[in-house]
């Protein structure tokens with residue numbers, strides 16, 4: 001309250017914490033799945049926190065939402081059917097809606113409170129739900145994917161929270177197998193994949209699971225100052241062989257005619273950032289050998 005610093009640490013990063021000055025708590029409740037908190041920070045705008053973990057801030061959400069959406073979509077010549085797993089704040093939907101080739105945007109979010117809270121406090125993100133192509137499914141993504149037809153999606157984006165809590169199952173092998181089954185041949189999966197500074201073992205596990213399930217697997221990353229260690233990674237996979245070129249945007253964002261219904265400009269992603277995102281530090285290439 002009024003200037004008290006809030007420290008964010010938890011089993012994912014037990015011995016360090018990032019602190020943000022809290023100007024005012026705007027919302028605090030418990031859903032069926034997690035504690036949901038929204039506060040006005042001193043320098044990052046409003047902040048969404050789930051179970052004590054920062055999910056997004058108004059100031060730097062552009063980096064995460066734009067990269068996790070456009071890295072896959074700009075690697076596919078004409079994406080039509082897209083699925084978002086998680087993403088209840090609507091930010092990824094906002095980014096997908098920039099792609100006029102897209103016809104269907106399915107989203108499966110387990111916690112309705114996240115959607116309601118985003119609509120109330122984060123209209124800049126929740127605007128994504130206003131796109132008429134969006135079809136909202138509230139529930140467990142593994143369940144949703146088991147019922148969805150084989151080979152339906154050009155792209156699947158797993159915009160999850162950390163694998164401690166409701167998102168635990170989203171990093172296990174059976175889930176990746178349901179994802180592979182739901183992708184069209186040549187379709188692309190893009191998963192949130194933690195921090196190269198804090199979680200190389202987790203990244204290694206995720207990459208090795210993906211290698212058993214997909215033919216091509218790549219790691220990309222971006223700066224997000226309010227995520228632990230200030231970076232976040234993405235694992236991009238395809239059921240097709242090496243022919244799939246993740247590293248060059250074959251569907252460059254610069255050529256899109258801005259068909260999106262909202263008027264929000266890109267703030268972070270562009271084709272140079274796309275290419276740069278796949279450049280990896282030596283320690284990561286060494287520790288996650290197959291990259």
Ligand SMILES: NCCCN[C@H]1CC[C@H](N)CC1
Pocket residue numbers: 053054055056064087088089091159160161162192227228232
């Ligand atoms: N759509 C909001 C972002 C959700 N993903 C985040 C990835 C990094 C985590 N430490 C927190 C959630």
